[in-house]
Amino acid sequence: MNFLVLGRGKTGSLVAKYARERHHHVRVLNAEENQDGRGLTPEVLQHVDTVLDFTCPAAVVTNIEACLRHKKNMVVGTTGWHGQLDRVRALVEKVGAGPCERRLKRQNMDTRDRSLNGITSKRRMRPREPRW
Secondary structure, eight states: OEEEEEOOSHHHHHHHHHHHHTTOEEEEEOTTTTGGGTTOOHHHHTTOSEEEEOSOHHHHHHHHHHHHHTTOEEEEOOOSOGGGHHHHHHHHHHHTOSTTHHHHTOTTOOTTOOEETTEEOOOOOOOOOOOO
């Protein structure tokens, strides 16, 4: 797969390292290369399968908007931006893209399940039972 990782912090660097070890193609953009989402151009995103965001709350919504404009799948590992979740939901509905749109229309959406058109926010995982 072709991944574009946004953010060169601890998590972004670690994810990029492991993806490369598993023989995926990885490109990483740092804050200077993607200021205000300007690094997410059609040329950069053309061959990208999934964008992985590990930036900061101030940057993530701009990145989401850019990915929606180009209809790219995105996984968001950035925390602290969920106050803007309604705005992002509205954008996803406006674009009307992807099979996950139905999840937005559920009245009793599980607050831990924040999947939006391939945009997935970090959520708490239940501990697994040991497999002995």
